[in-house]
Structures are given as C-alpha cells and as structure tokens.
Amino acid sequence: MTNSIPTDSVGLVTPQTHHFDKPLTLRSGKILPSYDLVVETYGKLNADKSNAILICHALSGDHHAAGFHSVDDQKPGWWDACIGPGKAVDTNLFHVVSLNNLGGCAGSTGPASINPKTSKYYGPDFPVVTVRDWVNSQARLMDRLEIPKWAAVVGGSLGGMQALRWAISYPERLNHAICIAAAPKLSAQNIAFNEVARHSITSDPNFHRGHYLEEGTYPKQGLMLARMVGHITYLSDNAMRSKFGKSVAEIEEEGNNFGRDLRTGKLSFGFNADFQVESYLHYQGERFSENFDANTYLLMTKALDYFDPSVDYEGDLSKAFENCSCKFMLMSFSTDWRFPPERSRELVNDLLKARKQLSYVEIEADAGHDAFLLPIPRYIGAFSTYLKKVYSEITGHAS
Numbered sequence: 230m231t232n233s234i235p236t237d238s239v240g241l242v243t244p245q246t247h248h249f250d251k252p253l254t255l256r257s258g259k260i261l262p263s264y265d266l267v268v269e270t271y272g273k274l275n276a277d278k279s280n281a282i283l284i285c286h287a288l289s290g291d292h293h294a295a296g297f298h299s300v301d302d303q304k305p306g307w308w309d310a311c312i313g314p315g316k317a318v319d320t321n322l323f324h325v326v327s328l329n330n331l332g333g334c335a336g337s338t339g340p341a342s343i344n345p346k347t348s349k350y351y352g353p354d355f356p357v358v359t360v361r362d363w364v365n366s367q368a369r370l371m372d373r374l375e376i377p378k379w380a381a382v383v384g385g386s387l388g389g390m391q392a393l394r395w396a397i398s399y400p401e402r403l404n405h406a407i408c409i410a411a412a413p414k415l416s417a418q419n420i421a422f423n424e425v426a427r428h429s430i431t432s433d434p435n436f437h438r439g440h441y442l443e444e445g446t447y448p449k450q451g452l453m454l455a456r457m458v459g460h461i462t463y464l465s466d467n468a469m470r471s472k473f474g475k476s477v478a479e480i481e482e483e484g485n486n487f488g489r490d491l492r493t494g495k496l497s498f499g500f501n502a503d504f505q506v507e508s509y510l511h512y513q514g515e516r517f518s519e520n521f522d523a524n525t526y527l528l529m530t531k532a533l534d535y536f537d538p539s540v541d542y543e544g545d546l547s548k549a550f551e552n553c554s555c556k557f558m559l560m561s562f563s564t565d566w567r568f569p570p571e572r573s574r575e576l577v578n579d580l581l582k583a584r585k586q587l588s589y590v591e592i593e594a595d596a597g598h599d600a601f602l603l604p605i606p607r608y609i610g611a612f613s614t615y616l617k618k619v620y621s622e623i624t625g626h627a628s
Contacts, residue, residue, distance in 0.1 A: 237313050239271040239296035239320050247373055253366060259356040266370055267292045267329045267336035271312060272320030279623045281376045282318060284327040285384030285391035288529045289521060291335035294327040310604040317612035322620045331366050332358045332528040340524030352524060353439025360536045364394045380623050381405035385601035390536045396553045397538055405619050407558045410565055410601040412572035413546050414537035422462055423530040426455035430523050439524055448523050453514030455526060460513050465564035465597030473506040547582035557587040558615050562600040
C-alpha cells in the first residue's frame with residue numbers, strides 16, 4: 230500500500246555513507262583502522278553554516294530519524310514526531326544531521342560488517358566502543374561535512390549522554406547541548422537490566438560465541454528476551470495499565486472476569502500467552518530480533534554501562550563541566566523509572582555548581598522512558614520554544 234507522505238514530513242530521504250581511512254584510537258586502547266558512518270540530513274545548511282543540529286540516537290536507534298525511504302514505507306524515522314517542517318526540530322530553520330553510530334547495524338561499521346583483515350564478519354571481534362569514541366567519530370564527520378560549530382547537539386536517553394560528552398570533549402564546537410531523559414551515569418539497577426539482556430543473548434544456543442552470522446543463524450530467542458525485558462522498563466505502570474489493564478473500579482465490577490486483559494476472552498489454564506500484554510511483548514521481541522544485530526545490542530548496552538564522565542575528574546561531575554562553554558537544556562518525564570527526573574536533577578545541580586547556563590523542564594507524562602519519542606504537547610512545546618531561541622541566537626532574528 231502506497232504511503233501518503235504528510236505535509237509536515239521531511240519527505241523522501243536517502244542515506245549517505247562516509248568512509249574514513251584515518252585510524253580511530255578507542256578508549257579501550259584498540260584501534261579501528263578504517264570505518265564507515267551512515268548519515269541522513271534534513272533541511273538546508275545556511276550560508277554561514279551556523280544552523281546545523283546533530284541528532285544522537287539511543288540504544289536501538291539509527292540514522293533514519295525522520296521522513297521515509299520510499300513511498301511504500303509504512304512508518305517514518307524513529308523521531309519523526311519531533312523532526313520536520315514546523316516541528317520541534319524545525320527543518321525550515323535547521324540543517325539536521327543524524328547518523329548511525331560505530332558498532333551499529335544499520336550500515337555504519339559494526340559487528341555485522343566485514344573485517345577487511347579477515348574478509349569475515351567482525352562479529353565478537355569488533356572492539357567495545359564507548360560514548361566518548363562515538364563523539365570522537367562524530368567530530369570527524371563534522372569536519373567532513375565542513376560544519377564549524379553545531380547550533381545544538383540533541384539526544385534522548387543514550388543520545389542525551391552523547392550530547393553531554395560533546396559539551397565536555399569539544400566545548401568550542403557546539404552552542405547548545407539538549408539532553409532528554411538521560412542521566413550522569415547508570416544506576417546499579419540499570420546495569421543489572423542490561424546484564425540480564427546480555428546474558429539472555431550470550432546463553433542462546435545459536436549465539437555461537439558471537440560468530441552466529443558465519444553459522445548462518447542468530448540468537449533469536451535471546452534477542453527476543455532482551456527486547457522484552459528492555460521494553461517493559463521503557464514503559465510506565467500507567468502506560469501498561471492504559472494499554473492492557475483496567476481500573477480498580479472495573480476489577481471490582483467484573484469480579485474474576487479478566488475482561489479486556491485477555492486475548493481471547495477466556496483463560497487457557499496453560500502456559501500460552503493468555504493476556505494481551507504477553508502477546509504484545511512477544512510481538513515486539515519477534516520484530517526486534519529480525520531487525521537488530523545481537524552483537525550490536527551487546528555493544529550498545531556496554532556503552533551505556535561505561536558512561537560516566539566524572540571518572541576523569543575524581544568522581545566530581547561538576548569539574549567535568551567546568552570547561553564547557555555551551556548552554557544546556559535538560560528535560561525529564563515524571564513516569565520514567567529508567568532515567569527518572571531525580572537523575573536529571575543531579576545533572577542540574579552539577580551544572581549549577583560549575584556555573585553553567587541551563588534550562589530544565591520536568592514533564593508530566595504517563596508514557597515512561599519512551600515519552601521522549603512521543604508528541605506530548607508540553608514536551609514538544611518546551612522543545613520547540615527552546616530551539617526557536619537557539620535559531621534567534623545564531624541568526625540574530627526571530628524564527
């Protein structure tokens with residue numbers, strides 16, 4: 230079925246691949262001799278190249294943040310709710326750059342790429358990459374695109390961590406860091422969730438110590454379980470209840486009738502997926518396992534675990550921010566229990582301690598961590614207003 234492209238969409242977009250021959254030394258000390266980064270761009274770069282925005286993706290994201298690859302696409306890019314003409318990241322005003330990070334599985338060099346030294350898949354031999362490594366590779370991309378300074382670096386979740394790393398590593402190369410639903414580092418609980426996900430993958434019989442592609446298979450069950458566990462943590466209890474449950478009043482009225490919770494209206498008295506939420510999680514896991522590389526999932530979760538800019542500053546994050554020259558915008562969501570508002574407030578306190586200019590908004594939303602992907606009015610309003618000020622600042626006139 231042909232898709233009718235909305236008027237507020239960036240429309241049809243074509244990814245571009247940039248190859249880099251200069252070796253990249255990683256935080257681990259290992260060296261990546263060459264690599265590719267896949268990129269999409271939306272909107273026009275102005276004459277003085279001052280209106281460029283970098284979009285950093287989260288764990289399962291990629292370069293395809295907005296628009297459609299063909300008229301037959303059923304779904305747009307992962308952040309289409311926020312990127313496009315007249316949207317929060319307004320492509321009538323900004324030139325937007327979105328990339329797939331190193332280690333990804335959407336075209337950038339990663340575990341599913343061919344290792345030029347062996348002519349086989351990198352697989353588990355692809356080195357562990359960190360947020361710092363990503364930002365260093367993004368800085369090289371910036372040079373390739375001949376962009377002298379980002380108007381803003383923007384990201385949600387793991388993308389927000391990249392925005393923070395940009396402000397610390399390249400303070401002279403961005404005007405604003407916009408960090409959404411993120412944290413200064415992972416909590417022990419978050420690291421535990423990631424370890425469960427990784428263990429589910431590595432213990433799958435089809436994992437083959439990471440060499441599954443050479444065996445013509447992949448750890449489907451492990452990936453499904455990893456995604457199911459992750460998906461639960463991205464939603465809030467309110468969101469789950471709204472989607473699959475019922476109110477206390479309904480329960481009291483129905484007694485033991487499970488009603489709309491059930492897929493078929495009756496219990497199987499077995500171990501089938503009786504409830505809608507079970508079926509939903511199976512569907513999400515199945516779809517994810519077909520489209521995402523398992524080794525990439527392992528790498529991305531490790532990058533999350535390792536993120537902690539304070540390690541170079543005796544554990545004092547405020548010291549990490551002392552040399553930052555950009556302004557900061559932080560946003561959090563009330564029901565996000567993966568990266569709750571108190572984690573954003575930690576960042577606020579450290580930024581204030583470092584005497585940095587910042588704005589902070591806590592948004593009431595029932596959607597949990599996934600709220601940063603959705604067109605929630607107060608969120609979009611705050612996001613849009615801030616970026617209009619950014620545009621006015623770089624151009625000297627109102628949007």
